[in-house]
Amino acid sequence: VLPRQVLGGASFVAPNDKINIGFIGAGTQGIRQLIEALPMADVHIGAICDPNEESSNYVDWYRNEIRDKIRAFLDQPTWGGDASGCRCGRKIGLEIVKAYYGKTKPSGEYAGCPGYSDFREMLTKEDGLDAVYIMTPEHLHATIAITAMNMGKHVITHKPIANVFQELDVTVQTAAKSGVATHLFCAAGSPSTS
Secondary structure: OOOHHHHHOOOOOOHHHOEEEEEEOOOHHHHHHHHHHOOOOOEEEEEEEOOOOOEEEEOOOOOOHHHHHHHHHHOOOOOOOOOOOEEEOHHHHHHHHHHHHHOOOOOOOOOOOOEEOOHHHHHHHOOOOOEEEEOOOHHHHHHHHHHHHHOOOEEEEEOOOOOOHHHHHHHHHHHHHHOOOEEEEOOOOOEEEO
């Protein structure tokens, strides 16, 4: 019997030690965060959820920003070359996850990430998720976070926690009562935890 680091190296993280995350929201900000989350050694994106399957009318920070970031991330210089605009949505999120994880497979393919249009269905069907990463429009942050915390899932969300004080209050109370870990992105590069 050998310790896992003998075969996998000092920084090897066993699959059972990874945090299995359901990623909710695959718009421009969601895709930016997905690209940052995928390379994390202790994280595994286990499902993608977005009600929009795919469209090419999202707004970039600058021309071809998302497309060029995906191209660089996947090392696919022609990715999205036929698109007329900024492509985002559930299908694009799944495409990125499958291409990234596929790089480590002998076949070059990865099929272990299902897609959902409804976060409630994802949370019900994907019982192996440890946490959710909420990158939706802000009016949904509290609803998704409360639902996930009530199911014992840890929560990572983009600012704000909620749009109205009552939702904020219920979210904070649910976090305290459930005892799950929460993480709030206040601004790029400056997270706050509770």
